[in-house]
Amino acid sequence: xxxxxxxxxxxxxxxxxxxxxxxxxxxxxxxxxxxxxxxxxxxxxxxxxxxxxxxxxxxxxxxxxxxxxxxxxxxxxxxxxxxxxxxxxxxxxxxxxxxxxxxxxxxxxxxxxxxxxxxxxxxxxxxxxxxxxxxxxxxxxxxxxxxxxxxxxxxxxxxxxxxxxxxxxxxxxxxxxxxxxxxxxxxxxxxxx
Numbered sequence: 080x081x082x083x084x085x086x087x088x089x090x091x092x093x094x095x096x097x098x099x100x101x102x103x104x105x106x107x108x109x110x111x112x113x114x115x116x117x118x119x120x121x122x123x124x125x126x127x128x129x130x131x132x133x134x135x136x137x138x139x140x141x142x143x144x145x146x147x148x149x150x151x152x153x154x155x156x157x158x159x160x161x162x163x164x165x166x167x168x169x170x171x172x173x174x175x176x177x178x179x180x181x182x183x184x185x186x187x188x189x190x191x192x193x194x195x196x197x198x199x200x201x202x203x204x205x206x207x208x209x210x211x212x213x214x215x216x217x218x219x220x221x222x223x224x225x226x227x228x229x230x231x232x233x234x235x236x237x238x239x240x241x242x243x244x245x246x247x248x249x250x251x252x253x254x255x256x257x258x259x260x261x262x263x264x265x266x267x268x269x270x271x272x
Contacts, residue, residue: 107241107267112138112260114245114267129166136172136247142259144172144183144247148209155195155203164191168209170223174249174257181219181251187211189225201233213250222250237271 107114116134129151137143152164167188174181189209196202211223229243247260 103269103271105267105269107243107245107265109245109260109263109265111263112136112245112265114265136259138259140259141175142173142257144170144259146170150191152191152193155193157197160195160197162193162195164193166190168225170211170225174219174251174259176251176254176257179254181254181257183220183223183249184217185211185220185223186215187223187225203231205229205231216250219252220249221252224248224250231269239269239271240267241269242266 102117102119105114105116105118107116114134114136116132118130118132120129120131129149132146132148132150134146134148135143136146146168148166148168150164150166152166153159153162155162165188167186170183170185170187172183174183187209188211189207191205191207193203193205196204205228207227209223209225211220213221216222224246225248226246227243229241231239231241234240242264244262244264245260246262247258249257249259251257
């Protein structure tokens with residue numbers, strides 16, 4: 080099932096590349112998790128000016144989540160290095176816990192705070208969070224909390240390296256909360272093309 084979902088995301092990314100100007104592909108890995116994300120301008124869906132993202136997450140418990148996000152964010156400048164963004168994110172997937180297998184469908188709202196340090200090699204520190212309460216969580220999910228704190232550096236033009244900590248927790252109706260990514264340090268790279 081994971082390979083089928085990864086193939087679908089890859090096909091979407093490849094077909095989208097010809098239609099959009101600035102795309103990026105991001106890979107974030109920890110010892111227990113992997114996240115692959117393709118981002119483009121929201122003009123793909125007829126509404127420009129925001130970031131449209133499609134991602135695939137899985138962990139060593141064989142749990143997986145597909146996500147789609149739409150984030151509106153102001154660009155940093157020398158006069159305004161602190162930026163804020165808001166957006167929505169949808170999750171769908173399966174949680175493979177101890178003696179149970181639950182499905183997750185949720186719609187979350189959230190935002191991002193970023194401070195850009197200008198320079199020859201631009202750097203930034205950021206915090207990002209999304210939350211889906213019980214009213215917008217379906218199937219076996221009762222809530223989704225997705226928090227990330229990180230540091231990134233533009234190592235080369237169109238290539239960004241980053242390190243961060245992610246906490247991804249799914250509240251389940253009939254079981255204890257499941258930590259899909261429990262404060263693991265992840266490293267990654269974002270390639271813009």
